[in-house]
Amino acid sequence: MKSDSSTYTPIKGGSLVEVLTAQAAPKPFTYAMPEGLEVLRGQLVNVPLGTKKSYGVVLGASHETIPANKLKSIYSVVDAPPLSGAMLDFILWVADYCMAPAGNILAMVLGGESAQKTPKKERAAKKEPEAQPVQKPTLSAEQNKAAGTLIKSLGSFSVTLLDGVTGSGKTETFCEAIAAAMKQGQQSLLMLPEISLTTQIFSRLAARFGQAPVLWHSGLTPAQRRKAWQAIAHGKAPLVIGARSALFLPFQNLGLIVVDEEHDGSYKQEEGVIYHARDMAVMRGKMQNIPVILSSATPSLETIVNMKAGRYGHVTLPQRHGEAKPPSIHLIDLREEKLTSKNFISPSLQTAIHAAIGRGEQALLFLNRRGYAPLTLCRACGYRFQCPSCSSWLVEHRQDGKHRLICHHCDYACTYPRACPSCKAEDKLAACGPGIERLAEEAKKLFPNARHAILASDTQNNLNEVQRIVDAMANSEIDILIGTQIVAKGYHFPKLTVVGVIDADLGLQGGDLRAAERTFQLLYQVAGRSGRSDDKGHVYLQTTQPQHAVMQNLTKHNRDGLIDVLIKEREKFHMPPFARLATLTLSGTNHAAITNAANDLARHIPVQNGFKVLGPAPAPMPLLRGRHRQRFLIQSPKSSKIQAFLRDWLSAAKPPKSIRLHIDIDPQSFV
Numbered sequence: 001m002k003s004d005s006s007t008y009t010p011i012k013g014g015s016l017v018e019v020l021t022a023q024a025a026p027k028p029f030t031y032a033m034p035e036g037l038e039v040l041r042g043q044l045v046n047v048p049l050g051t052k053k054s055y056g057v058v059l060g061a062s063h064e065t066i067p068a069n070k071l072k073s074i075y076s077v078v079d080a081p082p083l084s085g086a087m088l089d090f091i092l093w094v095a096d097y098c099m100a101p102a103g104n105i106l107a108m109v110l111g112g113e114s115a116q117k118t119p120k121k122e123r124a125a126k127k128e129p130e131a132q133p134v135q136k137p138t139l140s141a142e143q144n145k146a147a148g149t150l151i152k153s154l155g156s157f158s159v160t161l162l163d164g165v166t167g168s169g170k171t172e173t174f175c176e177a178i179a180a181a182m183k184q185g186q187q188s189l190l191m192l193p194e195i196s197l198t199t200q201i202f203s204r205l206a207a208r209f210g211q212a213p214v215l216w217h218s219g220l221t222p223a224q225r226r227k228a229w230q231a232i233a234h235g236k237a238p239l240v241i242g243a244r245s246a247l248f249l250p251f252q253n254l255g256l257i258v259v260d261e262e263h264d265g266s267y268k269q270e271e272g273v274i275y276h277a278r279d280m281a282v283m284r285g286k287m288q289n290i291p292v293i294l295s296s297a298t299p300s301l302e303t304i305v306n307m308k309a310g311r312y313g314h315v316t317l318p319q320r321h322g323e324a325k326p327p328s329i330h331l332i333d334l335r336e337e338k339l340t341s342k343n344f345i346s347p348s349l350q351t352a353i354h355a356a357i358g359r360g361e362q363a364l365l366f367l368n369r370r371g372y373a374p375l376t377l378c379r380a381c382g383y384r385f386q387c388p389s390c391s392s393w394l395v396e397h398r399q400d401g402k403h404r405l406i407c408h409h410c411d412y413a414c415t416y417p418r419a420c421p422s423c424k425a426e427d428k429l430a431a432c433g434p435g436i437e438r439l440a441e442e443a444k445k446l447f448p449n450a451r452h453a454i455l456a457s458d459t460q461n462n463l464n465e466v467q468r469i470v471d472a473m474a475n476s477e478i479d480i481l482i483g484t485q486i487v488a489k490g491y492h493f494p495k496l497t498v499v500g501v502i503d504a505d506l507g508l509q510g511g512d513l514r515a516a517e518r519t520f521q522l523l524y525q526v527a528g529r530s531g532r533s534d535d536k537g538h539v540y541l542q543t544t545q546p547q548h549a550v551m552q553n554l555t556k557h558n559r560d561g562l563i564d565v566l567i568k569e570r571e572k573f574h575m576p577p578f579a580r581l582a583t584l585t586l587s588g589t590n591h592a593a594i595t596n597a598a599n600d601l602a603r604h605i606p607v608q609n610g611f612k613v614l615g616p617a618p619a620p621m622p623l624l625r626g627r628h629r630q631r632f633l634i635q636s637p638k639s640s641k642i643q644a645f646l647r648d649w650l651s652a653a654k655p656p657k658s659i660r661l662h663i664d665i666d667p668q669s670f671v
């Protein structure tokens with residue numbers, strides 16, 4: 001399915017065209033063009049498919065011979081400019097790279113179910129909001145210099161790392177480049193890792209540019225979606241802010257992509273088409289010949305290595321804006337300072353919180369674990385509550401007056417029982433370990449007069465609720481905020497001075513390839529929430545591994561020192577970005593069938609220089625949503641084509657249809 005860039009002349013009625021439909025079809029289909037209709041390559045069209053209708057894109061003229069009684073005609077042409085040759089190439093490239101059907105990538109370009117439908121005439125057409133005066137800060141000399149470099153990059157492909165500590169004004173700086181692109185009549189895409197962040201930045205950017213940006217994320221209503229898609233496709237949205245799926249939108253005149261918090265794991269889509277939005281953004285930039293800005297205070301190792309190799313540019317903002325100083329980071333060694341029974345906030349952290357609240361400042365308690373307790377066990381017989389469909393413990397939840405056990409990997413939930421299902425003993429169940437709700441309970445006991453709020457990714461489903469809590473925190477209507485990783489991201493709370501991390505070691509468990517890198521990024525970002533204005537910030541990390549390189553380098557503000565250690569490690573063990581990885585996971589409801597299929601695949605592993613295949617082995621979660629899982633890990637040299645290897649392999653040994661294959665190129669998560 002090679003695209004043929006020679007077809008730029010209109011294809012007229014009566015001829016045959018090749019159409020890629022927005023489905024998981026193995027190849028494009030041929031359709032007839034009805035008389036009177038004319039299309040260009042890249043034109044979005046509406047076609048019959050089986051007994052249904054489908055959207056599709058015209059790839060060019062078709063030379064297939066199809067019997068007249070089998071030949072179907074295109075229904076209609078979508079009211080949108082045709083996709084450019086570069087955009088079509090991008091779709092096909094992503095499909096090839098991620099080993100996904102091209103039609104599934106096209107579905108993302110189309111923005112979901114019928115986003116491309118022309119909206120019916122709006123009744124008494126709502127007036128567009130009046131343009132506001134532009135509110136633009138005066139940049140510091142450093143910010144100005146950085147902005148100058150970014151502006152100069154407009155007009156052709158390059159990748160630049162905008163590397164600045166939290167609060168240094170990265171947002172203000174890349175806004176200059178967006179403003180310059182706007183002046184040149186080009187569209188910009190600002191990608192954010194989390195939907196909840198779009199709402200906070202929305203008003204800030206609306207004020208900065210004097211006009212509201214267009215939002216794109218999964219929380220839009222169908223009408224909002226249609227309106228946004230139309231504006232983007234017709235080149236009428238100068239600035240689009242979106243989560244990862246926004247990357248595939250059919251911008252008519254895209255001039256700049258900014259990936260904010262580029263290190264963030266949420267850029268990896270783990271379901272459906274499995275892709276990394278940051279990496280795909282770089283490829284889109286390359287194919288469309290436009291610049292890409294990657295912004296972060298804690299860039300990923302991949303990006304740092306690209307920057308050191310000279311493939312990416314580098315602009316830095318080493319200081320916080322204004323008077324704000326970097327926070328002091330203190331380690332609380334939990335082996336020395338013992339916690340009292342059933343308490344999780346150490347005496348030193350309590351003292352620091354008391355003092356901060358006393359001065360009218362705020363505190364943040366961070367624990368990356370939702371619910372009340374991660375494990376429930378029976379004190380009489382030792383029984384532990386496990387999900388019936390997953391290899392994981394059930395998590396106790398108490399919020400909203402409901403006392404339940406919930407699986408965090410599937411939809412399973414049940415009422416919290418009184419008796420142990422195994423030994424039938426009553427009132428013997430015990431909560432083990434803290435979750436965010438249990439921490440909040442302790443904070444309420446310790447600081448009864450303070451105003452508390454919880455911000456967890458549970459709340460995330462409700463954008464308004466997140467916004468309400470974030471606003472209340474920013475307006476000092478909360479004294480102690482208790483949160484999961486959602487609070488680590490990008491928020492600006494001027495009166496927050498004390499951050500307490502309850503379990504700094506949490507992310508280091510499990511032996512994931514990126515455990516140290518991720519833990520550093522997360523703790524650094526959480527720490528960066530404190531002391532962003534006049535008052536100095538203090539961060540307390542409760543840890544049992546104070547000597548760990550992550551903790552040591554955090555206290556010394558020595559990001560680059562840690563990066564050097566991690567880069568050397570990755571190089572030594574031939575791990576990304578110095579090698580390539582892919583995982584192939586087989587899953588199914590029948591355990592024996594999975595084992596057989598995995599063993600059969602193992603007998604057909606192609607022999608190729610430099611390629612190493614580990615497994616099959618049960619995945620770290622051997623049972624997930626009722627499906628048994630066996631995993632292969634493929635490791636290959638940096639320059640190799642891991643996709644071709646996988647294709648060869650899978651054509652030699654085809655597992656039965658009842659078994660699901662899950663291919664993850666450049667895997668980030670190894671559950």
Ligand code: ADP
Pocket residue numbers: 137138139140143164165166167168169170171172173321492
């Ligand atoms: P980052 O994106 O690096 O975390 P921001 O751009 O959000 O930093 O800036 C942090 C805070 O400092 C924001 O409230 C921002 O408005 C303010 N700020 C940054 N640069 C300036 C400036 N030149 N003039 C005024 N305020 C600024």
Ligand code: ZN
Pocket residue numbers: 387388389390407408409410411412625
């Ligand atoms: Zn489950």
